[in-house]
Amino acid sequence: MEALVLITLVLASASPRRREILSGLGLSFKVIPSTIDEQMAQSLPPGEMVEQLALCKAESVARSCKYSLVIGADTVVVLDGEVLGKPADRREAYAMLERLQGRTHQVYSGLALVETDKSGQICRRSVRHRITRVHMRPMNPDEIEWYIDTNEPMDKAGSYGIQGLGSFWVAGIDGCYTNVVGLSVPLLYEMARDMGHSLIDFTES
Numbered sequence: 001m002e003a004l005v006l007i008t009l010v011l012a013s014a015s016p017r018r019r020e021i022l023s024g025l026g027l028s029f030k031v032i033p034s035t036i037d038e039q040m041a042q043s044l045p046p047g048e049m050v051e052q053l054a055l056c057k058a059e060s061v062a063r064s065c066k067y068s069l070v071i072g073a074d075t076v077v078v079l080d081g082e083v084l085g086k087p088a089d090r091r092e093a094y095a096m097l098e099r100l101q102g103r104t105h106q107v108y109s110g111l112a113l114v115e116t117d118k119s120g121q122i123c124r125r126s127v128r129h130r131i132t133r134v135h136m137r138p139m140n141p142d143e144i145e146w147y148i149d150t151n152e153p154m155d156k157a158g159s160y161g162i163q164g165l166g167s168f169w170v171a172g173i174d175g176c177y178t179n180v181v182g183l184s185v186p187l188l189y190e191m192a193r194d195m196g197h198s199l200i201d202f203t204e205s
């Protein structure tokens with residue numbers, strides 16, 4: 001009797017937050033970080049930029065995966081039309097937080113799904129993005145310095161983590177919470193469904 005072969009879910013990301021989101025759902029998946037150069041899409045408008053980067057991450061990993069559904073994602077913070085990525089150093093983190101505090105910004109997260117067949121060829125791809133508005137409470141200079149000292153801001157778009165100590169200063173959001181953390185779960189569910197897959201089939205129970 002032939003064994004039942006199920007498509008493998010692969011997360012093309014080094015982000016611990018994206019991994020935690022998927023494992024928190026009880027999904028069974030592999031993690032293969034991508035090594036693409038994120039500078040290549042810098043001149044695009046934010047929606048196109050996060051989509052292109054998410055797709056490149058997923059496609060670059062998909063090349064080494066047979067019969068898989070590969071997830072790529074990219075997140076940026078946008079304030080006054082300007083894209084804020086991850087800070088290069090403490091000074092940049094301080095400058096970003098000083099600008100974001102007391103104001104509302106948008107978080108754009110692109111999400112790509114790339115499917116490969118049994119011979120490892122890419123057979124289908126889908127890419128979309130979601131925007132969440134985030135309202136920040138005012139932060140004083142001592143609070144900004146203290147927050148940077150925790151190191152939490154250093155590997156995150158916009159220099160804060162809504163899921164961590166950054167939540168001290170997030171007064172509220174309009175839109176999807178997991179989109180701010182880096183991977184919108186309802187968007188992933190919808191995109192998988194539209195490609196003929198159900199996320200429920202990847203749960204471990």
Ligand SMILES: Cc1cn([C@H]2C[C@H](O)[C@@H](COP(=O)(O)OP(=O)(O)OP(=O)(O)O)O2)c(=O)[nH]c1=O
Pocket residue numbers: 012013014015016017018033034038057073074075076077086107155156157158160161162163166180181182
């Ligand atoms: C705004 C915000 C961003 N982030 C994180 C999510 C992403 O990990 C990071 C944005 O950087 P990305 O370049 O999107 O992702 P990454 O470099 O961490 O991982 P990879 O490219 O391998 O997928 O910022 C939070 O964790 N919380 C937040 O509130």
